[in-house]
Amino acid sequence: MEIAGTNINDNDLIFLPLGGSNEIGMNMNLYHFAGKWIIVDLGISFGDDTMPGVDVLVPDPSFIEEQRENLLGIVATHGHEDHIGAIPHLWERLRCPIFSTPFTASLIKRKLIEKRILDKVKLVEINPSSKFELGPFKLELISLTHSIPEPNGLVVECGEQIIWHTGDWKLDPNPQVGQPGDMEALKRLASRGVTAMVSDSTNANMSGTTGSEGVLLNSLETLFSQFRKKIGVACFASNVARLRTIAVAAKKNDRHVALVGRSLWRMYEVAKENGYLLDVPDFISERDVGFLPDDKVVIICTGSQGEPRAALSRIAADSHPEISLASGDVVIFSSRQIPGNEKAISRVQNKLLDRGVKIITEQDHHVHVSGHPAHDDVVFMYQTIKPDIAIPVHGEKKHLRANALIAKSCQIPQILMPENGNVIRLCSGKAEVIADVKTDALVVDGKQLTPLTSQVIKDRNKLLHNGSIFSSIVLTGDGLCDGPPVVTCLGLGAGTQVVLDLQLEALIIDEIETLSSAERSIDETITKACTKAIKRFCRGQLGKSPTISIHIIRTDLGV
The missing domain is CATH 3.60.15.10 (Ribonuclease Z/Hydroxyacylglutathione hydrolase-like)
Incomplete structure (x- = not known):
């Protein structure tokens, strides 16, 4: 071989x-x-x-x-x-x-x-x-x-x-x-x-050494005892050991535990199916949280890494259909920050702080191993x-x-x-x-x-950061513009969209008129000339390098 x-x-x-x-x-x-x-x-x-x-x-x-x-x-x-x-x-x-x-x-x-x-x-x-x-x-x-x-x-x-x-x-x-x-x-x-x-x-x-989950259990039990309102705990759904740790700590503080997030319920089902988590009280659903006093509930939710569609992000934005947190409630981040997620996590934490929710992380207390x-x-x-x-x-x-x-x-x-x-x-x-x-x-x-290194992904990144310009140009039989080109700018010219469109229309007309009759008879030549002119304009006037797409339509095909 x-x-x-x-x-x-x-x-x-x-x-x-x-x-x-x-x-x-x-x-x-x-x-x-x-x-x-x-x-x-x-x-x-x-x-x-x-x-x-x-x-x-x-x-x-x-x-x-x-x-x-x-x-x-x-x-x-x-x-x-x-x-x-x-x-x-x-x-x-x-x-x-x-x-x-x-x-x-x-x-x-x-x-x-x-x-x-x-x-x-x-x-x-x-x-x-x-x-x-x-x-x-x-x-x-x-x-x-x-x-x-x-x-x-x-x-x-x-x-x-x-x-x-x-x-x-x-x-x-x-x-x-x-x-x-x-x-x-x-x-x-x-x-x-x-x-x-x-x-x-x-x-x-x-x-x-890393430390034991058993020691964390004692730490969370003590921490839970300090609060009299709702306690939220954000962790990875796959951390089955953490689910048990939280459940036992909550039971010792006379609190019920709710799972909020489909992946948490899926992991719980798999755990029970294989003989795990059978020695803790059954978890309650998010719908049951509202029927319990604030000091009788712990909410385990997904989203410890700031994932925008996870339960914690929706709770922080007050858009979750069942769970809400208010001033005096607390959210414990019982996980490490994965490199690259710092900004996303910070956004969620700031939204919670805006609502008066107390945040506890590894820097504040022993909440994760x-x-x-x-x-x-x-x-x-x-x-x-x-x-x-x-x-x-x-x-x-x-x-x-x-x-x-x-x-x-x-x-x-x-x-x-x-x-x-x-x-x-x-x-x-x-x-x-x-x-x-x-x-x-x-x-x-x-x-x-x-x-990940393909041109498709590179093009998407370019579209995101630099916007795009699409133009349809209708040409007469001699290759000149039959009316103003149709220009559409996406992600460019905030507040000056109409002016930008008019400037690009005039630029395209002028660029085509500078070409010779022979050059105007070749679509590829017109496309290259207009693309180059638009790029030059955008770099100079906007400081951007948008994706440019030119579509040429001829009214006289010579038949």
């Missing part, structure tokens, strides 16, 4: 990240051995303020799509969107079985139903802490802790080589949902000798596993670099910080980048997938 001009032997063990390295989200990792491939995780990312009009991004699967006949399956380490969210968007291009634990399978199943492809997909449930084989790959799930049920690290055994792919994890002796991580399994893994550890880097630049390992946790994992090679993934450059520095301090013999598209050959004591494949992010664009 050949990749990007480099020959790959069938028995080469290859690690190839197509997403999730040097970025947050969009995790997609490939392993090759004995001529076969597997994918570990297939997630999404979200657009930010630098990507207007872009909501969801998925990794480009073009490389592995071409190898589809040798693709054995997708293994999902857990059920977060950045690890499974791209499956419904990309499965038709990959058409391979999917393997996951029951909780994650329930989430995937709902996505496939929404996409109307469930009957086409082979979805295989694997029990936690199980071993299974896909062709030449001997795989084992090792239970860890995270902010969602059934998070797993994946042992990938290929001949004499063993890879420890951590997935998302943390150390938590009291995780509230599920059991603490299987430390004995990690010790057994280390005793076998691990070639490489491909590891979560998200919080590697944070000092100390992460699901990812901090510095000391990463040290523990390296010292436990003792791999020959450290490969930090799942994070931006600063996170990967922090992980790499920890690996160095733990005297890991070799460290390789990958970039998406690196073809990395792994063997005992040695990892090397032997080729690179083209990678891109794809925008979920209605029912299409459009490359």
Whole structure:
């Protein structure tokens, strides 16, 4: 087999990240051995303020799509969107079985139903802490802790080589949902000798340890006791452990808990379906909130990242049909700010403050613990596993670099910080980048997938920032204007639209009249001349570079 001009032997063990390295989200990792491939995780990312009009991004699967006949399956380490969210968007291009634990399978199943492809997909449930084989790959799930049920690290055994792919994890002796991580399994893994550890880097630049969800429970219980009006808590819908923490803290303060947001109810249903959250009082609906005294309710809502269509944004704008907050109420942001969302979060918080609502964040009180390992946790994992090679993934450059520095301090013999598209050959004591494949992010664009770097997306950005000008020009038989051109300006000339239209009409007429008779007989020449003149005018008079479209109509076609 050949990749990007480099020959790959069938028995080469290859690690190839197509997403999730040097970025947050969009995790997609490939392993090759004995001529076969597997994918570990297939997630999404979200657009930010630098990507207007872009909501969801998925990794480009073009490389592995071409190898589809040798693709054995997708293994999902857990059920977060950045690890499974791209499956419904990309499965038709990959058409391979999917393997996951029951909780994650329930989430995937709902996505496939929404996409109307469930009957086409082979979805295989694997029990936690199980071993299974896909062709030449001997795989084992090792239970860890995270902010969602059934998070797993994946042992990938290929001949004499063993890879420890951590997935998302943390150390938590009291995780509230599920059991603490299987430390004995990690010790057994280390005793076998691990070639490489491909590891979560998200919080590697944070000092100390991440902290326990159990400690957060005590903190929230104390915090809730300080208020006598409505309490709102914004968190990620997928943080099932947090739902239990809030529910228990509320119960100890004699408050009922409402879920506000469809994704929260969906996650609650999946949790109960798989035996989780059965030990807390049933959540109430948003319609029931109005029947309870203010001091008897806690409202869990989506929108902790300032998402404009989420429940909290509508509550802040006083446009939610069932929930309203007023002076004296409090909203707790029980989540971290994802880089890029700061402005959106600030907008929501300012609207709440305008309504007299008190805001509490991580800076004010202990209201959140992460699901990812901090510095000391990463040290523990390296010292436990003792791999020959450290490969930090799942994070931006600063996170990967922090992980790499920890690996160095733990005297890991070799460290390789990958970039998406690196073809990395792994063997005992040695990892090397032997080729690179083209990678891109794809925008979920209605029912299409459009490359983020495509001209279509660039044109949309240009339209957004610079506006557009459309002109229809009717020409006589000698190529002169048969009346004023019709000019339409969008996103330009605020307050002077009529004047701008008249100026452009005159400009077009003058430009055409300067052309020779021969030049006026060629539509392309007229279009280029008018476009150039309009661009020059807009740069000089408006400081803008709008998109320009010229439509020419001739009244005499010479027949």
